Amino acid sequence: MIALPDFPWDRLLPYQDLARAHPDGIVDLSVGTPVDPVPPVVRTALAEAADSPGYPQTYGTPRLREAAAGWLRRRHGATVDPADILPTIGSKELVAWLPTLLGVGPGERVVLPELAYPTYDVGARIAGAEPYAADGLLALGPERVPLVWVNSPSNPTGKVLPAEHLRKVVAWARERGAIVASDECYIELGWEEQPISILHPDVCGGSQEGLLAVHSLSKRSNLAGYRAGFVAGDSSLVKRLLEVRKHAGMIMPAPVQAAMAVALDDDRHAQEQRERYARRRAVLRPALERAGWRIEHSTAGLYLWATNGTNCWDQVRALAEKGILVAPGDFYGDAGRSHIRVAITATDERVDAAVMRLQ
Ligand SMILES: Cc1ncc(COP(=O)(O)O)c(C=O)c1O
Numbered sequence: 001m002i003a004l005p006d007f008p009w010d011r012l013l014p015y016q017d018l019a020r021a022h023p024d025g026i027v028d029l030s031v032g033t034p035v036d037p038v039p040p041v042v043r044t045a046l047a048e049a050a051d052s053p054g055y056p057q058t059y060g061t062p063r064l065r066e067a068a069a070g071w072l073r074r075r076h077g078a079t080v081d082p083a084d085i086l087p088t089i090g091s092k093e094l095v096a097w098l099p100t101l102l103g104v105g106p107g108e109r110v111v112l113p114e115l116a117y118p119t120y121d122v123g124a125r126i127a128g129a130e131p132y133a134a135d136g137l138l139a140l141g142p143e144r145v146p147l148v149w150v151n152s153p154s155n156p157t158g159k160v161l162p163a164e165h166l167r168k169v170v171a172w173a174r175e176r177g178a179i180v181a182s183d184e185c186y187i188e189l190g191w192e193e194q195p196i197s198i199l200h201p202d203v204c205g206g207s208q209e210g211l212l213a214v215h216s217l218s219k220r221s222n223l224a225g226y227r228a229g230f231v232a233g234d235s236s237l238v239k240r241l242l243e244v245r246k247h248a249g250m251i252m253p254a255p256v257q258a259a260m261a262v263a264l265d266d267d268r269h270a271q272e273q274r275e276r277y278a279r280r281r282a283v284l285r286p287a288l289e290r291a292g293w294r295i296e297h298s299t300a301g302l303y304l305w306a307t308n309g310t311n312c313w314d315q316v317r318a319l320a321e322k323g324i325l326v327a328p329g330d331f332y333g334d335a336g337r338s339h340i341r342v343a344i345t346a347t348d349e350r351v352d353a354a355v356m357r358l359q
Contacts, residue, residue, distance in 0.1 A: 002126055008118060008331045015320040022323025027354040030325045032302050032343035034222040036276055039269035042221060042259045049258035056254035058246045060087040064257045067264040068230050076187065078199035084238045087252040091185055091216040091229035095119040098181060099127035101244045104146045111148040115157055115333045120149045133333060137172050144176050151183040153195050153300035156332045156341040160193040160300045166203045174210055179237065185216035188270060189277065192299040199233060208233045219302060220270050221263040228260040280344040280351045287355040288342065304342040315340045322357040
């Protein structure tokens, strides 16, 4: 049996019950699941591809891989050959299985951020490797590691890693033969800072050697329910992932491939969604500040990383008593024990209700 941590969200259930008891109902700012409609162009593409009796391609259709390459070029200044793109069934499965798919194993350490999305840790454990939380690579000394995760903008903190920082990570990793996996699922949600992809020439120097960028349409296009993501980068690594995924049946359904291609080609719906989140962020942030919370980082992404100096679970309780459910910072590492993570993903009506209750 693989020893995995308790599923963190189960620990939040009593507070969910407390928040639900509010006479005007719960405002759920915990998980960060999209609540706005799937864009009509994407739904149409899904429906038009509904008659899909045959097996889809693990590699993804050329149409899908070209759309992903086009989006990376157009929106993020990264030139990637469509051959070096591979669809994934959402990005969480890739995060959880990447160490295993790459052959990382016992006796090896996978580096991940100190405050991080819990699945990097889980993925290392599934592979039988050891998760190692460190923001600075110097702490590793001369040790060689197979895989380093970076996540910018960060879940949970909303911090953006500047190009210079990412360049240093890439140089460090290349010197030692480590792979850098960059989880960029919030890259389109820069507010006060513009996130940059690991595959941008200013970071990677024009070569994708040793690099993988992990992308998701869950947040950009409200496609969390479709399970739509992709990984792009180093040609030989993508080929290796493709080989194993073909054997293992890790295949994105054909209608989702068709829908995802259309979503990647269309920037208009993504801009509209950005504007929705911008508005919610603009009202929630000052409301939390007026109620005694300080917001740290949070210059990009879908979350406000907040603290009032007390233990995170006391903060969770105080807000649950107002009917507002948020995530405790210690879900993301010990360093988060005095913080909460507040998602900006509720409807305008629910966000306005939270603002009222914070007054
Ligand atoms: C940092 C990070 N990576 C990956 C994911 C997984 O997203 P999905 O599987 O929906 O693509 C999430 C989801 O919230 C996340 O916060």
